Amino acid sequence: MNDDRDNDPTTLAARQRRFEEDLIDAYDEELEMEVDDRILDGEGAISDEARALRKTYFRELFRLQGELVKLQDWIVQTGHRVVVIFEGRDAAGKGGAIKRITQRLNPRVCRVAALPAPSNRERTQWYFQRYVSHLPAGGEMVLFDRSWYNRAGVERVMGFCNDAEYEEFFRSVPEFEKMLVRSGIQILKYWFSITDEEQEIRFQARIQDPLKQWKLSPMDLESRRRWEAYTQAKEVMLQRSHIAEAPWWVVQAVDKKRARLNCIHHLLSQVPYKEVEHSSITLPERVHHPDYIRQPVAANMIVPELY
Structure with a gap:
């Protein structure tokens, strides 16, 4: 069953923004390997x-x-x-x-x-x-x-x-x-x-x-x-x-x-490689069960959010 919110412009914009943030996070992996904050924030x-x-x-x-x-x-x-x-x-x-x-x-x-x-x-x-x-x-x-x-x-x-x-x-x-x-x-x-x-x-x-x-x-x-x-x-x-x-x-x-x-x-x-054509990927809809109730996680199992 489709959720009408999926097609809401505000929701779509939020998803696009989240996708872009995730992409930036991936790029940050390289920056973490290359940049030492102690150097960038200092005199050097x-x-x-x-x-x-x-x-x-x-x-x-x-x-x-x-x-x-x-x-x-x-x-x-x-x-x-x-x-x-x-x-x-x-x-x-x-x-x-x-x-x-x-x-x-x-x-x-x-x-x-x-x-x-x-x-x-x-x-x-x-x-x-x-x-x-x-x-x-x-x-x-x-x-x-x-x-x-x-x-x-x-x-x-x-x-x-x-x-x-x-x-x-x-x-x-x-x-x-x-x-x-x-x-x-x-x-x-x-x-x-x-x-x-x-x-x-x-x-x-x-x-x-x-x-x-x-x-x-x-x-x-x-x-x-x-x-x-x-x-x-x-x-x-x-x-x-x-x-x-x-x-x-x-x-x-x-x-x-x-x-x-x-x-x-x-x-x-x-290597004599060539680009391989891939069929388009469609994310399947998630199955929803109205009678399913998600159980809460015990508080003592949660990692403290210090950051």
Whole structure:
């Protein structure tokens, strides 16, 4: 049964206003991730120029995220399988880029694989074994926040693997990735590149910000000390695992916002997706039962409204 109030202009205007408020709330999620009120309200408030750049950034981010939704729909429709690998130094911005990619996508379609250090049992397995279970099925995209390239980076630098294991990795990884590509999995590999000075600034910022200190681990601090060893390991990795079937792409990441936009734009350009047509959606009418009486909720179950 239709309620006459549904067609009342005042009700329609109120609904439209509520819809717009909800849309703004969604956009505020990005602002919450980007803006610290302690900075904006203090002496270091951003300049007009910086505010204009932020406006451009968000406008382009929203546009690219709209394209990511189209990509997602195409992946589901076609059964395409995509693996996206994110590698880079600590504090290079990999996590921030991944957040912006996944932010508006269905986690059942686009999921993140961020594996912890291997267990004692996993250390005795074939090296790639623990990663295989995270590979995508048809209609899925998996983003690896660090990947099997741990062996070429942190494990090599920190001495967690021996020379024989290191060399075997480089013998195996091209064949492993070629095998995945032959099976129909598209592989995109991104290295987020930052300078020595930029990593120091980001680490210092994490040390000084209590909301970000959790991001610093003893391993991160040690990686800072071994900057040159990581540089050498990265150079060897890019040289020995850059193959036609799964090439490396380097993202200049000193500017976080530019890095995110450039990475997302490039990712979209590498997949031959098309916009999928959807049938129009009609919200069904709610069933009303005149004899139904909604029961009150006990007062002691209500969360106090402090805000």
